[in-house]
Amino acid sequence: MSNEATIQHDTHTHDTHDAHAHHEHAHHEHKQHFLSKYVFSMDHKIISRQFLITGMFWAIAGGLMSVFFRLQLGFPDQTFSVLSKFLGEWARGGKMDPEMYYGLVTIHGTVLVFFVLTGGLSGTFSNFLIPLQIGARDMASPFLNMLSYWFFALASVVMFSSLFINTGPASGGWTTYPPLSALKEASMGSGLGMDLWLVSMAFFIISSLLGGLNYIVTVLNMRTKGMSMTRMPLTIWAFLFTAVLGVLSFPVLLSAAVLLLFDRHAGTSFYLSEIFIAGRALPNVGGSAILYQHLFWFLGHPEVYIIMLPAMGMASEILSTHSRKPIFGYFAMILSLIGITVLAFLVWAHHMFVTGMSPFLGGIFVLLTLLIAIPSAVKVFNWLTTIWKGNIRFTPAMLFALGFVSLFISGGLTGLFLGNSALDIHLHDTYFVVAHFHIVMGISAFFGMFAGIYHWFPKMYGRFMNNTLGYVHFFITFVGAYVIFWPMHYEGVAGMPRRYYEYSAWESFKQFGELNQMISVAAIIVFFAQLLFVFNYFVSVWKGRKVTDPNPWKANSLEWTTPILPGHGNWDGPIPEVHRWAYDYKDNGEGGDFIPQHIPLREGEADEHH
Amino acid sequence: MSGLLLVLLVALIFVVLYQVARSSEMVARIQGEEVFDKKRNKILAFSMLVLMVAFFVGIYACHRYMMPLMAPQAASDHGKNYDFMFFVTLMVTGFIFVLTQILLFWFAYKYQRTGEKVPFHFAHSTKLELVWTTIPAIAMAVLVAIGLKAWFTMTSEAPKGAMQIEIVGKQFNWISRYPGPDGVLGKRYFTNINDKDNILGLDWKDQKNMDDIIVPNGELRLIKDKPVELLIGSRDVIHDVGLSHFRMKMDAVPGITSRLWFTPIITTEEMKKITGNENFVYELSCDQMCGKGHYSMRAVIIVETQAEHDAWLAKQQSYYAQNHTTEAPAAEAPKVDSAKSITMNIK
Numbered sequence: 035m036s037n038e039a040t041i042q043h044d045t046h047t048h049d050t051h052d053a054h055a056h057h058e059h060a061h062h063e064h065k066q067h068f069l070s071k072y073v074f075s076m077d078h079k080i081i082s083r084q085f086l087i088t089g090m091f092w093a094i095a096g097g098l099m100s101v102f103f104r105l106q107l108g109f110p111d112q113t114f115s116v117l118s119k120f121l122g123e124w125a126r127g128g129k130m131d132p133e134m135y136y137g138l139v140t141i142h143g144t145v146l147v148f149f150v151l152t153g154g155l156s157g158t159f160s161n162f163l164i165p166l167q168i169g170a171r172d173m174a175s176p177f178l179n180m181l182s183y184w185f186f187a188l189a190s191v192v193m194f195s196s197l198f199i200n201t202g203p204a205s206g207g208w209t210t211y212p213p214l215s216a217l218k219e220a221s222m223g224s225g226l227g228m229d230l231w232l233v234s235m236a237f238f239i240i241s242s243l244l245g246g247l248n249y250i251v252t253v254l255n256m257r258t259k260g261m262s263m264t265r266m267p268l269t270i271w272a273f274l275f276t277a278v279l280g281v282l283s284f285p286v287l288l289s290a291a292v293l294l295l296f297d298r299h300a301g302t303s304f305y306l307s308e309i310f311i312a313g314r315a316l317p318n319v320g321g322s323a324i325l326y327q328h329l330f331w332f333l334g335h336p337e338v339y340i341i342m343l344p345a346m347g348m349a350s351e352i353l354s355t356h357s358r359k360p361i362f363g364y365f366a367m368i369l370s371l372i373g374i375t376v377l378a379f380l381v382w383a384h385h386m387f388v389t390g391m392s393p394f395l396g397g398i399f400v401l402l403t404l405l406i407a408i409p410s411a412v413k414v415f416n417w418l419t420t421i422w423k424g425n426i427r428f429t430p431a432m433l434f435a436l437g438f439v440s441l442f443i444s445g446g447l448t449g450l451f452l453g454n455s456a457l458d459i460h461l462h463d464t465y466f467v468v469a470h471f472h473i474v475m476g477i478s479a480f481f482g483m484f485a486g487i488y489h490w491f492p493k494m495y496g497r498f499m500n501n502t503l504g505y506v507h508f509f510i511t512f513v514g515a516y517v518i519f520w521p522m523h524y525e526g527v528a529g530m531p532r533r534y535y536e537y538s539a540w541e542s543f544k545q546f547g548e549l550n551q552m553i554s555v556a557a558i559i560v561f562f563a564q565l566l567f568v569f570n571y572f573v574s575v576w577k578g579r580k581v582t583d584p585n586p587w588k589a590n591s592l593e594w595t596t597p598i599l600p601g602h603g604n605w606d607g608p609i610p611e612v613h614r615w616a617y618d619y620k621d622n623g624e625g626g627d628f629i630p631q632h633i634p635l636r637e638g639e640a641d642e643h644h
Numbered sequence: 645m646s647g648l649l650l651v652l653l654v655a656l657i658f659v660v661l662y663q664v665a666r667s668s669e670m671v672a673r674i675q676g677e678e679v680f681d682k683k684r685n686k687i688l689a690f691s692m693l694v695l696m697v698a699f700f701v702g703i704y705a706c707h708r709y710m711m712p713l714m715a716p717q718a719a720s721d722h723g724k725n726y727d728f729m730f731f732v733t734l735m736v737t738g739f740i741f742v743l744t745q746i747l748l749f750w751f752a753y754k755y756q757r758t759g760e761k762v763p764f765h766f767a768h769s770t771k772l773e774l775v776w777t778t779i780p781a782i783a784m785a786v787l788v789a790i791g792l793k794a795w796f797t798m799t800s801e802a803p804k805g806a807m808q809i810e811i812v813g814k815q816f817n818w819i820s821r822y823p824g825p826d827g828v829l830g831k832r833y834f835t836n837i838n839d840k841d842n843i844l845g846l847d848w849k850d851q852k853n854m855d856d857i858i859v860p861n862g863e864l865r866l867i868k869d870k871p872v873e874l875l876i877g878s879r880d881v882i883h884d885v886g887l888s889h890f891r892m893k894m895d896a897v898p899g900i901t902s903r904l905w906f907t908p909i910i911t912t913e914e915m916k917k918i919t920g921n922e923n924f925v926y927e928l929s930c931d932q933m934c935g936k937g938h939y940s941m942r943a944v945i946i947v948e949t950q951a952e953h954d955a956w957l958a959k960q961q962s963y964y965a966q967n968h969t970t971e972a973p974a975a976e977a978p979k980v981d982s983a984k985s986i987t988m989n990i991k
């Protein structure tokens with residue numbers, strides 16, 4: 035079978051006779067060079083860790099940027115020596131320059147959305163879990179998988195270097211709308227910084243495509259015997275649709291970026307028309323600045339679900355495992371994933387209600403946008419029913435999964451305000467939007483990711499993360515997230531615009547000064563709580579309590595049938611065959627409350643999943 | 645130096661926390677994992693209840709703090725519609741919010757692990773799933789219906805006789821233009837722009853421009869109860885005319901004229917009384933990221949009575965006259981009695 039074929043990609047040809055594989059394997063590990071084992075590795079588990087650690091780097095960097103610009107927002111009339119230390123000329127005397135403020139906001143948004151919650155989240159968990167949970171020895175193409183990481187690394191280097199150039203990083207917001215982003219006269223960040231941003235994003239898109247294609251092919255072709263699609267854990271379904279979304283929409287962003295590069299350097303007018311800037315009228319006529327927004331959001335909206343779906347999948351898995359109950363409404367969950375995936379392509383213009391688009395078209399997008407609330411609601415009700423009458427174990431992973439549901443509800447509901455164009459015409463580009471997407475996407479996807487890390491850390495490193503620190507991390511982050519973002523809804527309802535460097539000159543918004551201060555303080559506390567998580571992670575890699583039971587959570591899915599620290603190829607012996615669906619939490623007849631997927635049906639036992 | 649101390653302090657806190665955390669794991673080993681896990685699980689389950697209560701108390705406290713700081717009632721007819729819709733949406737989502745959050749935390753508390761237990765095997769129920777697909781679908785249909793009705797009203801053609809004002813964004817201020825006595829805005833084109841004496845690029849061959857009045861700080865003077873249509877443009881990058889008190893906004897895109905109309909219903913003076921704030925002003929904020937001065941792109945809106953407006957208008961000099969003091973005007977501005985048709989054509 036194709037499963038067995040993949041192992042051939044390993045540095046040496048394995049004996050396909052599985053019984054001997056173990057012995058040989060251990061042998062090879064010794065000879066493997068450090069570089070090929072940890073750096074240019076083709077093992078999906080190592081690549082996954084590379085994605086995770088790069089993602090963590092970006093999360094810290096992006097988080098630190100937010101601390102800096104929150105200092106400005108909370109304390110606009112004070113100076114901070116830490117700013118001048120980090121930002122040098124950009125914060126002379128400890129007061130941040132507006133150019134730098136916008137640069138930090140832009141890079142913060144870009145790296146958190148793309149590098150952390152796309153690369154760091156899908157890259158980590160699709161890579162780690164797809165082969166382990168479907169019963170494959172590796173990805174369909176381990177080589178492309180490795181390339182996918184290295185393109186991500188390249189994108190990261192380019193983006194990082196843009197922070198250190200003379201004219202500063204891109205500063206037009208993570209959406210980088212032209213003409214602002216197209217004309218170097220329009221802002222300093224639209225100089226070299228913007229070129230680096232575009233090049234970096236191009237590398238990132240290549241990385242995403244290589245990864246995504248691999249995930250799709252692997253899920254479709256390399257499932258072990260008995261693992262029909264409808265027996266797959268919901269994590270795999272979620273990763274599959276995430277990859278589909280990415281493969282179909284990222285190329286559109288690439289084209290948007292290429293056209294923008296042309297407008298910047300080749301004198302074309304795709305996005306430019308009738309502009310007078312820096313004392314002269316530009317020759318460009320006939321382009322449309324709005325075209326870019328269509329192209330951007332054709333990716334941009336699916337992108338938010340690219341971020342969301344993996345978190346949904348992992349939360350489903352974790353809620354079920356730690357409630358000791360089957361996931362409720364498995365098929366409804368899949369159907370709603372399909373619904374979300376399809377609708378995600380049909381709602382992009384809800385980001386553009388106030389661009390002067392045809393009101394009729396706007397109406398259509400209102401309808402399609404609010405439709406997305408239905409599959410979202412189904413998922414929430416199914417999660418609630420999953421924990422109902424469960425037998426809940428409050429591991430850190432479980433707490434984060436519960437927090438995920440709470441945040442997803444809060445943020446999803448505010449989407450119903452924004453999706454209605456007659457309300458969005460006031461709320462667009464205010465702090466209401468900032469609150470909406472940070473809660474529903476930023477924080478709740480982070481919660482899904484944390485849940486995943488706490489849950490699968492034992493599989494990654496053969497050790498546990500420290501629980502107590504995990505609980506501290508959870509409570510500070512959960513309370514902090516709401517303290518930071520809840521009041522922003524009010525600011526937005528009052529019309530307070532986003533992406534402002536200072537509000538003190540505005541009669542309508544200056545009354546929120548004290549509140550902004552409070553939010554900044556909360557943001558700084560939450561930032562340090564995340565460092566605590568990073569600390570816990572790295573200390574536990576080397577010092578954590580060792581895992582002794584190969585199935586520490588008593589879960590059903592296949593990854594827990596591998597050795598505690600699986601080598602390249604995952605299973606020492608043959609790949610287990612699957613006989614049942616992934617959520618058979620029920621009386622096993624011997625006093626246990628779960629039956630893993632590889633256990634054959636008992637005499638007379640009906641296969642629940644037909 | 646202080647930075648170094650801070651880093652050391654944080655590192656110290658982490659190490660202390662870690663030691664505490666380690667020792668709690670030791671305790672677990674001494675007490676036996678089982679007993680310890682049970683105790684801990686109980687505490688954590690209870691904390692779910694605490695979180696829930698804290699959550700709702702926090703929301704209430706936040707609401708109490710925020711409400712006095714919020715914008716006053718809507719100052720336009722569409723805005724009144726908006727306030728109503730916002731309320732309906734808030735009630736619908738608020739209900740779902742309270743219900744689901746309570747269920748979430750309550751279930752978490754109620755169904756904590758108390759020991760081994762035969763799992764309650766409940767994996768599927770078509771009836772339940774149909775119910776909670778249909779109810780949100782109906783709720784959404786209602787919201788869409790109310791929303792689209794309001795949307796199509798506010799995006800309809802401006803009523804006949806609406807006053808027209810042009811508002812143009814540039815880095816980093818607004819410029820407004822009034823049609824003058826002829827009631828018609830003349831043509832303009834970006835190649836005519838120069839910052840010395842033609843900031844909007846008016847075409848001086850177009851007679852309708854001769855009486856147009858330009859206010860370089862973007863001040864908008866609106867008349868109470870008289871519909872106004874804003875013709876929105878930009879000289880350079882995308883800006884956005886944000887009218888938070890009127891609950892509307894519209895992008896200003898170079899190369900395109902976008903439109904927005906509404907009827908102001910409360911004058912600035914009246915609003916000063918309503919808010920009890922002597923300094924109250926309606927403000928126009930730029931709501932689309934446009935560069936480093938974005939946050940300072942402010943203009944003032946004055947809503948006044950017809951009489952006040954007429955008095956103001958009478959004192960204004962046309963932009964042409966301001967910039968061509970020596971020569972005589974090229975021609976007498978023709979009188980046009982209706983502002984009905986939109987003659988301003990940027991192209």
Ligand code: HEM
Pocket residue numbers: 209338339341342384385403404406407410445446447448449450452453454458461462463467470471474475
């Ligand atoms: C019930 C479901 C949802 C609806 C109806 C909805 C609707 C909207 C609308 C209409 C906007 C545009 C607001 C504006 O700019 O004026 C928006 C913004 C946004 N939404 Fe949602 N949303 C929903 C769920 C989500 C989810 C699940 C995510 C992420 C996983 C998400 C992420 C975002 C982001 C990132 C933005 C802002 C992008 C930006 O302008 O920078 N939304 N949402």
Ligand SMILES: [Cu+2]
Pocket residue numbers: 334335338381382384385
């Ligand atoms: Cu969207």
Ligand SMILES: [Cu+2]
Pocket residue numbers: 882883884930931932933934935937938939941
């Ligand atoms: Cu602006």
